[in-house]
Amino acid sequence: MKRYLFPLALLLLTATAATVAAISADQVKAAAAVLGIDFLDDEEIELMLPDLEENLAAFDTIGKTEIPNSLSPALVFSPVLRPGQLPTDTTVTAPATPPELLTGENPLLNLEWATVEELATLIYTRQISSRALTEFFLDRLKKHDPALHCVITLTEERALAKADAMDAELAAGKYRGYLHGIPYGAKDLLAARGYRTTWGAKPYEGQTIDEDAAVIQQLDAAGAVLCAKLSMGALAWGDVWFGEMTRNPWNVGKGSSGSSAGSASAVAAGLVPFAIGTETLGSIVSPSTVCGTTGLRPTFGRVSRHGAMALSWSMDKIGPITRSATDAGLVLAAIAHYDPRDAHAIPAGFQFTLPDNAPTTKRIGYLKGSFAGDYDFAANDSIALNELRKLGYELVEIELPDAPDIGFILNVEAAAAFESLTRSGDDDLLTRQVRNAWPNSFRTAHFVPAVAYVQANRLRRELMQEMDRLFTEHEIDVYVNPSWNSSSLFITNMTGHPSLTVPNGMHEGTPTSITFTGRLFHEQDLINVGRAYQRATRWDELHPEAF
Numbered sequence: 001m002k003r004y005l006f007p008l009a010l011l012l013l014t015a016t017a018a019t020v021a022a023i024s025a026d027q028v029k030a031a032a033a034v035l036g037i038d039f040l041d042d043e044e045i046e047l048m049l050p051d052l053e054e055n056l057a058a059f060d061t062i063g064k065t066e067i068p069n070s071l072s073p074a075l076v077f078s079p080v081l082r083p084g085q086l087p088t089d090t091t092v093t094a095p096a097t098p099p100e101l102l103t104g105e106n107p108l109l110n111l112e113w114a115t116v117e118e119l120a121t122l123i124y125t126r127q128i129s130s131r132a133l134t135e136f137f138l139d140r141l142k143k144h145d146p147a148l149h150c151v152i153t154l155t156e157e158r159a160l161a162k163a164d165a166m167d168a169e170l171a172a173g174k175y176r177g178y179l180h181g182i183p184y185g186a187k188d189l190l191a192a193r194g195y196r197t198t199w200g201a202k203p204y205e206g207q208t209i210d211e212d213a214a215v216i217q218q219l220d221a222a223g224a225v226l227c228a229k230l231s232m233g234a235l236a237w238g239d240v241w242f243g244e245m246t247r248n249p250w251n252v253g254k255g256s257s258g259s260s261a262g263s264a265s266a267v268a269a270g271l272v273p274f275a276i277g278t279e280t281l282g283s284i285v286s287p288s289t290v291c292g293t294t295g296l297r298p299t300f301g302r303v304s305r306h307g308a309m310a311l312s313w314s315m316d317k318i319g320p321i322t323r324s325a326t327d328a329g330l331v332l333a334a335i336a337h338y339d340p341r342d343a344h345a346i347p348a349g350f351q352f353t354l355p356d357n358a359p360t361t362k363r364i365g366y367l368k369g370s371f372a373g374d375y376d377f378a379a380n381d382s383i384a385l386n387e388l389r390k391l392g393y394e395l396v397e398i399e400l401p402d403a404p405d406i407g408f409i410l411n412v413e414a415a416a417a418f419e420s421l422t423r424s425g426d427d428d429l430l431t432r433q434v435r436n437a438w439p440n441s442f443r444t445a446h447f448v449p450a451v452a453y454v455q456a457n458r459l460r461r462e463l464m465q466e467m468d469r470l471f472t473e474h475e476i477d478v479y480v481n482p483s484w485n486s487s488s489l490f491i492t493n494m495t496g497h498p499s500l501t502v503p504n505g506m507h508e509g510t511p512t513s514i515t516f517t518g519r520l521f522h523e524q525d526l527i528n529v530g531r532a533y534q535r536a537t538r539w540d541e542l543h544p545e546a547f
Contacts, residue, residue, distance in 0.1 A: 130181025213307025
């Protein structure tokens with residue numbers, strides 16, 4: 001019977017093609033010019049016409065098919081090139097209890113700037129209840145959101161119920177770990193049952209998804225208290241959403257960058273102790289830079305994206321935005337559980353240990369050529385390199401491989417994720433309607449040939465191999481790079497490597513940052529270096545006075 005399947009499929013496809021207008025040779029020539037194809041002559045075009053019409057019929061059928069954003073392609077990306085890159089231990093662990101004594105001043109006087117470490121001690125030792133802490137941060141969210149526009153939806157009822165439950169558990173002798181009873185906020189591309197998940201975009205303003213995203217489920221299991229769905233650039237681009245531009249707490253006349261705009265703004269202003277952001281091509285690094293927060297972009301595949309808006313299945317990553325490198329590790333340890341519902345998830349585990357102040361990784365690379373450039377943050381970065389040397393690190397000169405021109409991979413995947421929005425015309429409802437915005441990028445991506453997309457991904461694999469050689473040949477697990485003034489941000493978002501962005505000074509009234517980038521699954525090394533740097537410089541303890 002199988003021998004009849006192909007002729008039958010061809011017959012059905014041909015019948016469908018009859019409903020599609022005929023394609024002329026002149027149309028093919030015009031399309032070829034747009035696609036940069038110059039190897040066709042007239043006879044070859046005539047020979048192609050029936051197949052092109054059949055393809056067009058298939059495209060039309062697929063374009064009219066309702067495909068949910070949550071459905072992943074059959075093509076699965078992994079940053080792992082060889083088994084040796086995977087951790088041998090796939091468990092997820094973190095310190096069980098915080099120390100009972102805190103040094104320095106009583107943080108009760110400055111709850112808004114307290115770290116997760118400090119707040120965990122206060123809760124564990126019963127110096128404050130989760131209910132009181134949650135009410136404190138809910139009040140701050142309500143008070144300061146009118147100036148910052150960083151909240152899309154408060155989850156107050158859920159938060160207070162969770163806080164009460166955590167207090168009851170602690171009273172009964174059950175303690176879940178450092179995040180027990182700690183309030184937080186989540187970027188509004190993560191689904192939360194019973195609340196809107198708007199993706200920051202007008203067409204989805206009333207959308208509700210009847211489940212919790214995997215990350216929110218894991219934080220709930222760790223005892224954390226969701227207080228707010230935080231703003232994001234519409235469909236994860238920029239800091240402009242359907243409500244307003246999210247503001248920078250250091251200068252409310254400026255935006256907080258994007259797309260994890262609300263997450264960075266809220267943490268920087270002391271409205272939540274930590275928040276969850278996402279990055280596809282800079283959306284944790286960039287807002288963390290301008291807001292002065294610590295942003296951890298985990299290795300691709302380490303954190304489940306189930307229940308999160310898909311923008312690029314091969315590039316999206318979820319990570320914490322916090323006040324310190326240590327806090328970032330504590331949060332990652334809560335959300336790094338393997339989840340097979342994410343088709344790209346990797347069972348990598350994460351065994352987080354609290355870093356001390358002594359360097360554990362002695363050799364780190366640095367991008368000598370990038371740091372030598374003339375850019376706004378150059379002076380602060382130069383000082384940061386000297387601080388690292390003072391801490392005992394050996395800085396090894398490295399240069400990144402040339403980055404191929406494959407950025408359209410993101411646009412193609414994003415256009416596929418939101419094809420129904422484009423075809424419906426509802427993309428006109430998005431706030432930003434300029435060349436450098438999603439509506440135009442979605443339309444343009446439809447003109448990228450499938451062959452070019454595949455070829456770009458082949459070059460992407462070559463780039464992954466070159467980055468693997470860079471770490472191996474220089475015998476480093478971490479390198480330091482300018483957060484913006486290098487190709488590292490683009491390259492490592494393509495290859496899936498993790499990074500940690502930490503504040504390193506001020507420039508014209510707003511913070512600057514420096515970024516540490518690591519081997520696949522070497523987040524602990526990043527946190528160790530980041531912690532040592534922060535303990536030596538204290539830039540993470542500088543906060544906007546207006547809040």
